[in-house]
Amino acid sequence: MRALEDDLFPSTPGKVKIERAGGAMNRQLHRCFASTSTMFLWALFLVAMTASYLSFQSFVDTSSKYFAASWGGLHWERQIRASAAPRRPPGSAAGAGMSVLVTGASGFVGAHCSLALRKRGDGVVGIDNFNAYYDPSLKKARKALLASHGVYVVEGDINDGRLLAKLFDVVPFTHVLHLAAQAGVRYAMENPASYVHSNVAGLVTLLEACKNADPQPAVVWASSSSVYGLNDKVPFSESHRTDQPASLYAATKKAGEEITHSYNHIYGLSVTGLRFFTVYGPWGRPDMAYFSFTRNILQGKPITVYRGKNHVDLARDFTYIDDIVKGCLGSLDTAGRSTGTGGKKRGPAPYRIFNLGNTSPVTVPTLVSILEKHLRVKAKKHVVEMPGNGDVPFTHANISLARQQLGYKPTTNLDAGLKKFVKWYLSYYGYSRGAKNL
Numbered sequence: 078m079r080a081l082e083d084d085l086f087p088s089t090p091g092k093v094k095i096e097r098a099g100g101a102m103n104r105q106l107h108r109c110f111a112s113t114s115t116m117f118l119w120a121l122f123l124v125a126m127t128a129s130y131l132s133f134q135s136f137v138d139t140s141s142k143y144f145a146a147s148w149g150g151l152h153w154e155r156q157i158r159a160s161a162a163p164r165r166p167p168g169s170a171a172g173a174g175m176s177v178l179v180t181g182a183s184g185f186v187g188a189h190c191s192l193a194l195r196k197r198g199d200g201v202v203g204i205d206n207f208n209a210y211y212d213p214s215l216k217k218a219r220k221a222l223l224a225s226h227g228v229y230v231v232e233g234d235i236n237d238g239r240l241l242a243k244l245f246d247v248v249p250f251t252h253v254l255h256l257a258a259q260a261g262v263r264y265a266m267e268n269p270a271s272y273v274h275s276n277v278a279g280l281v282t283l284l285e286a287c288k289n290a291d292p293q294p295a296v297v298w299a300s301s302s303s304v305y306g307l308n309d310k311v312p313f314s315e316s317h318r319t320d321q322p323a324s325l326y327a328a329t330k331k332a333g334e335e336i337t338h339s340y341n342h343i344y345g346l347s348v349t350g351l352r353f354f355t356v357y358g359p360w361g362r363p364d365m366a367y368f369s370f371t372r373n374i375l376q377g378k379p380i381t382v383y384r385g386k387n388h389v390d391l392a393r394d395f396t397y398i399d400d401i402v403k404g405c406l407g408s409l410d411t412a413g414r415s416t417g418t419g420g421k422k423r424g425p426a427p428y429r430i431f432n433l434g435n436t437s438p439v440t441v442p443t444l445v446s447i448l449e450k451h452l453r454v455k456a457k458k459h460v461v462e463m464p465g466n467g468d469v470p471f472t473h474a475n476i477s478l479a480r481q482q483l484g485y486k487p488t489t490n491l492d493a494g495l496k497k498f499v500k501w502y503l504s505y506y507g508y509s510r511g512a513k514n515l
């Protein structure tokens with residue numbers, strides 16, 4: 078059965094039939110149909126134009142909303158300049174002070190370093206994308222803490238080259254402390270693309286901005302102990318093999334070391350890569366074992382403890398956050414200048430790599446018993462063989478190079494560090510007030 082619309086808007090065969098029939102009546106009809114189809118085409122054209130206009134408008138709205146809300150404008154620039162201004166007393170022995178762009182400033186290490194820099198009088202501007210890899214409310218709380226000390230954190234991604242260029246336009250940063258990354262060894266099997274996005278593409282976007290900046294900043298950035306991968310010579314020294322990564326995470330960090338080397342070589346960027354060894358402490362990362370174990374133990378939930386082959390316990394060179402902060406600030410203080418300008422280097426610039434570890438590995442079961450002691454709760458342990466998910470059986474740092482060149486000297490052992498972590502945890506999550514709001 079033909080529908081009403083079929084009669085009003087005949088198909089092409091119908092139109093042919095009318096032409097064949099001839100006659101005034103048919104010509105009339107033809108004109109009528111011709112004008113109807115022209116109207117139809119015009120209507121279609123108008124609908125298409127309106128649709129594309131509307132979608133363009135919504136694109137413009139969304140992006141301008143994003144940019145207007147996140148960055149740009151005179152007020153924003155004033156905030157950036159104020160945050161970036163060093164506040165060391167004139168004539169201070171430590172010099173005039175640095176202006177540091179800290180990426181991942183609302184992350185664990187980023188927040189601690191930003192605060193330490195600010196406290197000693199350096200200028201700091203943060204950038205963080207507040208992604209949901211772990212509870213963003215913890216990142217917002219760190220941001221609020223930084224704001225209360227006069228450190229402004231821009232909400233944005235290191236893949237946003239326009240934003241980075243704008244930041245360098247507003248402030249001649251002397252240093253970049255690049256800590257933004259997709260962290261976590263095992264999560265790389267779930268979301269490999271996020272590692273490439275942040276640790277490779279994001280890194281290159283950032284280095285491009287640094288290379289284009291005038292003056293070029295010195296770059297200090299977070300590599301990882303995981304680059305040692307299957308290396309079994311202990312303790313791990315910077316000269317050991319790092320070409321056998323055990324996870325995609327490790328591979329992207331190793332790629333970062335090679336990528337930064339090329340920017341150092343071609344453009345004269347001063348680069349210092351820091352291989353962090355399992356950093357822990359207050360305001361830490363909820364995805365890490367010491368943190369999630371604490372949460373589960375307090376909630377009476379079981380914890381999974383991985384064990385290596387032949388029932389050998391896994392071990393880590395757990396490093397306390399305050400020691401890592403000292404290593405980062407020592408690296409910034411000793412970083413030589415970048416030598417490039419206008420995309421060309423004028424001479425060689427420093428390229429350095431340091432282990433920042435604790436030099437005393439502790440097994441995972443020992444970590445658990447220290448937590449039990451400080452929490453005064455017994456853990457429900459579920460011991461399983463380490464799955465093939467990128468983990469390495471142990472890490473152990475040789476820190477001679479960092480000691481020699483940065484004056485790096487870790488002073489907090491795991492027991493003392495976890496005591497501080499537990500104190501913070503209980504207070505942050507309201508345990509001391511009996512709220513248990515986890």
Ligand SMILES: O=C(O)[C@H]1O[C@H](OP(=O)(O)OP(=O)(O)OC[C@H]2O[C@@H](n3ccc(=O)[nH]c3=O)[C@H](O)[C@@H]2O)[C@H](O)[C@@H](O)[C@@H]1O
Nearest residue numbers: 260261262301302303353354355365366381382383391468
């Ligand atoms: O040193 C580093 O560079 C890396 O340190 C940590 O990686 P990882 O040492 O694996 O730290 P955790 O995830 O806290 O694991 C610590 C130990 O606990 C074990 N573990 C972890 C989780 C779990 O449920 N059970 C368990 O026994 C792991 O196998 C590992 O031996 C960080 O998560 C990485 O981002 C960082 O780059």
